[in-house]
Amino acid sequence: MIRLPLVLLFSAALFSIGVYGVLARRNAVMVLMAIELMLNAVNVNLVGFSQLWRDLAGQVFALFVIAVAAAEVGIGLAIVLLIYRNRETIDLSEVSLLKW
Amino acid sequence: MxxxxxxxxxxxxxxxxxxxxxxxxxxxxxxxxxxxxxxxxxxxxxxxxxxxxxxxxxxxxxxxxxxxxxxxxxxxxxxxxxxxxxxxxxRLVPALIALAVLAGLVGLLLGAFGWGDPRVELAHAPTGVVGESLFRRYVLPFEAVSFVLLAALIGAIVLSRKDEP
Missing domain, CATH: 1.20.120.1200 (NADH-ubiquinone/plastoquinone oxidoreductase chain 6, subunit NuoJ)
Structure with a gap:
């Protein structure tokens, strides 16, 4: 038996570490890794509540999130690779073409 | 504990x-x-x-x-x-924002549940039951996700392929 707040605290810590990573990192691959941390935090919540309410919908949804995360990483790394090929850098502060 | x-x-x-x-x-x-x-x-x-x-x-x-x-x-x-x-x-501003997010989440969840109120029973969710749920009730979203994955992988290949002259 596990207290639910323990699970939720773990997930909240992972999520805020991910927020820090997204904001503080400049390397595009590092930012993608921090986004993975945030997606994992969401999955921890989904699985915890699924076990609490005895409802499998949470676990099925966590599986969908994992699949979409895999798609996101594939596309994201392809875009990063394309940026590197065109600009010789993946420093996000230099990829600011669309910034007002 | x-x-x-x-x-x-x-x-x-x-x-x-x-x-x-x-x-x-x-x-x-x-x-x-x-x-x-x-x-x-x-x-x-x-x-x-x-x-x-x-x-x-x-x-x-x-x-x-x-x-x-x-x-x-x-x-x-x-x-x-x-x-x-x-x-x-x-790095100070991102750290402050992350701490604010953490404080907000912790305040929210402790306000909603309190310490130690709902306890997760460690019920075993066997793979067969999850699979049955996935392929009976959620089969349509499952197919949609598989198409998303297929489209993303084809897109990734198209994006990262070198252009022929």
Whole structure:
């Protein structure tokens, strides 16, 4: 038996570490890794509540999130690779073409 | 605290420490390896909670596939190593924002549940039951997700292919 707040605290810590990573990192691959941390935090919540309410919908949804995360990483790394090929850098502060 | 709570706390501590190292490491490959530790501890937490299928999928997909993708991305982009090249100059503001998010989430969840009120029974959710639910009730979303994955992978191949002259 596990207290639910323990699970939720773990997930909240992972999520805020991910927020820090997204904001503080400049390397595009590092930012993608921090986004993975945030997606994992969401999955921890989904699985915890699924076990609490005895409802499998949470676990099925966590599986969908994992699949979409895999798609996101594939596309994201392809875009990063394309940026590197065109600009010789993946420093996000230099990829600011669309910034007002 | 029960024995399961101690085990979960140890796993969570391990995962959080490794996650902090993911976002602070100076070497990009070390960050990827710490990401393996975080993802594995999250997977072990799923197994401890009784969600065995999600736990093994986490180990297989995240540790086995996504981290390898990250390592390939790092190798193909030759990122410079060192704090100045990896991090934004001002790290205080992101740290403050992250702490504010953490404080908000903790306040919200402790306000909603209190410490120790609902307890998760560690019921075993066998793989067969999850599979039955996935392929009976959620078969349409499942097919939609598989199409999303297919489209994303084809898109990734098209994007990263070298253009023929």
């Amino acid at each position: 029960t024995a399961q709570e101690y085990a979960f706390s140890v796993l969570a501590l391990l995962g959080v420490v490794a996650a902090v190292r993911v976002v602070t490491a100076r070497n990009v490959v070390h960050a990827a390896l710490y990401l393996v530790a975080t993802l594995a501890s999250v997977g072990a937490a799923y197994l401890l909670l009784g969600a065995e299928f999600v736990g093994w999928v986490q180990i297989l997909i995240y540790v086995g596939a996504i981290v390898i993708l990250f390592l390939f991305g790092l190798m193909l982009t030759r990122a410079p190593i060192g704090r100045e090249a990896l991090d934004n100059p001002g």
